[in-house]
Amino acid sequence: MTSSSYPVVSVLRAPHTGYLLFTSLVGRLPGAMAALAIVQLVRSTSGDFGFAGLVTAVYVVAGAVGQPLLGRLIDRFGQVAILTVSGILSFLAFTGMALTLEPVPALAVALAAAAGVFTPPLEPALRALWPRLVSPGPHLKAAFSLDAGAQEIIFIIGPLLTVAGIAVFGPVGNLLFAGGLGLVGALAFVVNPAPRAASVRRHPDAAARPRVGTPILIPAVARIAVCTFGIGVPVGALTIVATASEVARNSDGLAGWILAVNALGALIGATVVGIRPLGSTPARLLTACGALLAVGYLPLAATALPTWAYVVAAGISGLMLPPTLGQVFERIAQLSPAAALTEANGWVVSAMTLGVGAGTLVAGAIVGAAGTPVVTWIVVGASAVTAGLALAALPGRAEVGEARSDPAARAETGSV
Template sequence: MHTTIADTRRTRAPSLIREAGLGYFPIALVARLPFAMMVVGILTLVVSARGSLALAGVTSAMTGLGTALIGPLLGAAADRFGQRRVLLVSGTVNSLMLLAIAWLAFATVPDAALLVVAFLIGASMPQVSPLSRSRLVGIIGRTYPADRRTTTVNGTMAYESAADEIVFVFGPVIVGLLATTLSPAAPVIGAAVLALVFVSAFALHPTASAPAASSASPASQAPARELFRARVIAPVAGALGMGLFFGSMLTSLTAFMAERGIPEQAGLVYGAMGLGSAALALGVALFPARFTLTARWLTFAAVLVGGTLALPFVDSVGAIAVCLLVIGVGIGPTLVSQYSLAAAFSPKGRSATVMTMLGSAVVVGQSAASAVTGLVAESSGAAAALIAPAVAASVVLAAGIANAIASRR
C-alpha cells in the first residue's frame, strides 16, 4: 500500500516537543525570570536607595497585592481574548513600570509614589508560568489520544514545576550578582529588559496563535462560579501555602546566615534545596498511576512539614543544609500534584484563569511571608523566624487534606 507523507504525519505518535516546537521551551523558561527577580529586586533596590527595610518590605508586599488582585483577571482575559494580546500589553506595561521604579527610588519623590508603582508592577506582571501550563495542556488536549492525556499532563506539570524551581532559585542569585557588581538598580532594569524581549517572544510564539478556549463561543465557557468549587480552591490554597513557605524560608534563612556573619551565602544554601526539589519534580513522571495525585500531595506535604519542624533547633550551617535537602524532597512533587489537579478540574474554558490563580497565590504568599518573617527576625531573632516555614508547610498539608475530603465527596 502506498503511504504518503501526510499519512505518516497523521499516524505517528504525537510529541509535545514537536507540537510546541523545540524553541518554545527555552523562551518560556527565560521569560519566567523577570517574575522571579521582581520581588527580590525591588526589595534590594528600595533598601539601597531609601535605607529603610520597613519601606522595602511594604513595597515588595504591594507588588504581591497587585498580582493578587489583577493576576487572575489577566488569566481570565487570556481565556477570553487569547494569550498573545494580553501578554504583549502586560509585558510592555510591566517593563515601563520597572524602569520607572528604578528611577523613582533615587528621585526626590514621596514614598507613596514607590508603593503605587510597585502595585502597578505586580498588577501588570506577565503570567508566563501559568499561561505556559495552560498552553501546553491545550496542545495535549488537541493532539493526544484520550488514553495518553493524563500521563502526558502529569509529566508536563512535572517539567513546568521544575522550570519554576530553577528560576525561583537562580532569580535571587542573579539579583545578588547584578546588585553587587553593577548597581542596586541593575536587577530591576535587567528584569525590565528580559520582560520586554522574552515575554514578547513568548507572546509571539506560534503556540499562542491558537484561538482562546472561549473566544469563538462565549457560551462554551463555564460560569465564573465554577472557579469556586472545592476541587479548584484546594490547589489554590495549597499554592498559597507554597508561596508562604518560599517567602518565609528564604527570609528566615537569610537571618540565620546573617547571625553567623555570612548573609551573602544564604542564596547558595537555599539553592541546594531548590535543585533537589527540581530533580524530584521531574521524577514525578515515573511514579505509578496507583500513587494518585491526592496521595502524592499528602505524602510529600508531610515530608515538607517534617523537615521544617527541625529548623528552629539547628545551630550550624551544615545542619540547616541537611534540613533543606529533606525539605526539597517534599517541595517539587507537592507543586506538581497541585498544578496537575488544577489542570484536571479546571472548568471548561477557564484553564488560564485557574493556572493564573495558582501562580498569583504563590507570589502573594511569598511577598506576605517575606514581610512578616522579616519583622519577626528583626525583633526576635532567626530562631523565632525559622518557625514560620513550619507554619507555612502546615497550610500546604491542610489544603491537601481538604482536597482529599473534596475528592471523596
C-alpha cells in the same frame, strides 16, 4: 532505552514544549529579580529600607491580584493579545518606577502596583497549554513536574542576573533590564504557534459563548487554592529561617547556601518525578504529597545540627515541592472548566505567592520580636500549616469524576 521510557524526555521532544517552557521562564524572571533590584536601587538613593520593603510588598501583592484577572481575560480573548499588552504595560511601569523612585516616591509606589498587576501571566498560560501539547497520563504528569522544577531555576538565576545587571547597567538600568526580560519573554512566547492556535480557537466564538463564572467559586478549586497557600508558607519562612541560622551560627554566606541547596533539592525532586511520574491520581496524591512536604521541612527545626548537616536538611526540604505542585497543576486541570483554566491557574499562582509572602512576613516578625532561638518553632509551625491545609485538597464524593463529566473540557484539551 527509548525516550518513551522517560516521559520528561518525550515532553521536551514534543512540538513547541521546550521553546514555550524556556520563553515563559525568561518572561517570569522579573518576579525573581524585582525584590533585590528594588532594594538595591533604594539603597543607592535614599537608603530607606522601610520604603524598599513597601515598594516590594506593593509589587508582590499587586502581582497576586493581577494574575487571575489577566488569566480571566486570556480565557475570554486568547493568549496573544493579553500577554502582549500586559507585557508592554508592565515594562512601561517598570521603567517609570525606576525613573521616579528617587524624585517622586509616591508615584513609584503606584507604578510598582501597575508593574505587578500587569505582570504577564505566563505561568498560568503555559499550564493551560500543557493539556493541549502532551498526552494525558504520565506525560502530562511529567510536564507539570518539569514546569514546577524549572520554576526553581528562576530563583537561582534571578538574583545572579540582578547582581550582573547592577554591575553592567547600574541600579536604575538594572530595573529596566528586569522589566525588559519580562517583555522579551512574553513576546517570544506568543509568536509560537501554540498560543496563537489557542487564541484563534477561543476568539471567534468568544462573544457568542456564555460567560463562565470565576473558577475560584468552585468549592474544589477553592480548596486547592487553600492547599497551595499552605505549600507556600514554609517556602517563604525558609528565607527568614536561613538568615536567622546564618546569624545564630555566625557563618557569613550560610543563608545563600541554604536557599541554593533547597532549590537544588527541588530540582532533584522534579527530575525524579519527571523520569518516573507518580502513578496514582492527583485527587489521591495531593494531600499525601503536601504532608510529605511538611515533614521534609521538620529537620530544619533541629537547629543544633552541624552546619553541613543543616545544609543537607535544606536540600531534603526542597525535594517534595515540585511533586506537590505538579499534583496541584494536574488537579486544577481536572477541576476547572476548560474555558476558565488560565484563570484557575492564575488563582493557584496567587495563592502560592500569598503563602510565600505570609510565611516570610510572619516568620520575620517572630524572629524580630523573639530572636533566632525561635527558629525551631517557626519551622514546626510552618510545617503544621502546610500539613493542615493539605487536608483541604481531599476530594469529596461529589468531585469524583467531575472533570470527566464536562464535554467542553474534553473537547478543548486536544493537541495543537
